[in-house]
Amino acid sequence: MGFRTRQIHAGVTPDPQTGSILTPIYQTTTYVQPSVDEYLSKGFTYSRSGNPTVKALELKLADLEGGVDCACFGTGMSAIQAVMLAFLSAGSHAVISDVAYGGTYRLCTKILTKFGVEFTFADGSNPDSVAAAVRKNTKLILTETPANPTMKCTDIAAVSKIAKKAGVVHAVDNTFLTPYYQLPFELGADISIHSTTKYMDGHNATVGGAVISKSAEHAKAVRFIQNSTGSIMSPQVAWLTLQGCKTLSIRMDAQSASAMAIATFLEAQPKVSQVMYPGLKSFPQHELSTRQASGYGAMLWFEVKGGLKAGKKLMDNIKVWSLAENLGSVESLITHPVTMTHADVEPAERARVGIIDGLVRASVGLEDTDDLINALGAALDQV
Numbered sequence: 001m002g003f004r005t006r007q008i009h010a011g012v013t014p015d016p017q018t019g020s021i022l023t024p025i026y027q028t029t030t031y032v033q034p035s036v037d038e039y040l041s042k043g044f045t046y047s048r049s050g051n052p053t054v055k056a057l058e059l060k061l062a063d064l065e066g067g068v069d070c071a072c073f074g075t076g077m078s079a080i081q082a083v084m085l086a087f088l089s090a091g092s093h094a095v096i097s098d099v100a101y102g103g104t105y106r107l108c109t110k111i112l113t114k115f116g117v118e119f120t121f122a123d124g125s126n127p128d129s130v131a132a133a134v135r136k137n138t139k140l141i142l143t144e145t146p147a148n149p150t151m152k153c154t155d156i157a158a159v160s161k162i163a164k165k166a167g168v169v170h171a172v173d174n175t176f177l178t179p180y181y182q183l184p185f186e187l188g189a190d191i192s193i194h195s196t197t198k199y200m201d202g203h204n205a206t207v208g209g210a211v212i213s214k215s216a217e218h219a220k221a222v223r224f225i226q227n228s229t230g231s232i233m234s235p236q237v238a239w240l241t242l243q244g245c246k247t248l249s250i251r252m253d254a255q256s257a258s259a260m261a262i263a264t265f266l267e268a269q270p271k272v273s274q275v276m277y278p279g280l281k282s283f284p285q286h287e288l289s290t291r292q293a294s295g296y297g298a299m300l301w302f303e304v305k306g307g308l309k310a311g312k313k314l315m316d317n318i319k320v321w322s323l324a325e326n327l328g329s330v331e332s333l334i335t336h337p338v339t340m341t342h343a344d345v346e347p348a349e350r351a352r353v354g355i356i357d358g359l360v361r362a363s364v365g366l367e368d369t370d371d372l373i374n375a376l377g378a379a380l381d382q383v
């Protein structure tokens with residue numbers, strides 16, 4: 001079946017008792033067992049270990065990514081944490097994209113290092129630098145592509161080859177493009193991670209995460225962490241995300257088309273010094289983006305001439321767009337990563353990886369493209 005059919009129907013069967021077309025919100029702690037010998041015969045025991053509403057979403061996401069299993073989590077960060085806990089331990093080492101969501105960097109540098117795990121932040125745009133970072137004790141390579149917020153892309157196939165040769169798990173944070181545009185398993189990766197908070201939900205209604213595994217062995221390791229750490233998604237969040245997913249491809253296509261128009265507009269503005277959007281021919285990795293994904297997504301960034309001061313003026317005055325964290329929603333959002341999403345990344349590290357002070361991140365929503373462009377034009381006029 002095609003993606004549009006699967007995003008609606010995969011994982012969902014009408015409720016056997018009532019015929020309810022939507023999977024109900026199974027708001028329950030426990031599940032009554034028919035007898036001691038038939039324990040687990042209906043598949044559920046306790047809602048930390050599994051819940052039917054969450055299960056429906058897990059089945060859907062596993063189907064969309066082409067994996068054997070998906071485990072859903074309370075947030076995208078708990079999904080990333082689960083991957084780290086599943087594959088890393090004291091004395092082991094992980095290679096992480098040098099540009100990644102600030103929370104991923106914080107989890108590595110401020111928490112997991114306390115438990116004796118070592119990290120190298122390597123330039124994901126250069127497979128040689130990823131290969132050079134791999135050591136004898138490397139157990140995991142985690143790449144985020146396109147990366148938040150610089151949009152730097154990693155060649156998933158090239159890094160997967162490096163991982164395979166070294167016997168290391170390659171996990172890809174696929175939040176920005178979703179399986180509609182990018183399928184990491186087809187390019188050789190082992191694990192795909194999502195902050196479902198973003199495009200899967202799409203409506204700024206929830207926070208959630210997902211880890212999809214290509215192999216049963218990896219899936220088992222992730223499930224063990226989901227249950228042991230008590231980090232499963234709640235049934236209400238799963239239900240809302242199940243509904244959001246049904247329009248994923250339609251939203252992504254419309255938002256990406258707007259993003260292309262907005263990036264083109266911004267590139268022509270004399271007050272804008274640079275624009276980074278994978279769909280632009282001027283984007284340094286335009287060829288890679290075209291090769292490994294079927295769409296460019298709806299995230300971009302730009303810098304206003306005059307740097308931070310001018311960028312702040314634009315962000316403080318813009319209409320239609322909301323100044324807020326999050327991305328991937330139907331509402332267009334504008335964010336200043338240096339003071340917001342990536343504030344915990346040290347200034348020197350930010351400078352090293354290209355998160356410049358004047359970077360304005362834009363998550364293009366589903367409003368009329370002209371309204372979004374006019375609002376940007378009016379805000380630029382005030383700079």
Ligand code: PLP
Pocket residue numbers: 075076077078101103144148173175176194195196197207208209326
């Ligand atoms: N991965 C990426 C690429 C993100 O942008 C984010 C959040 O912005 C996360 C993971 C973390 O997700 P959450 O905020 O749902 O914990």
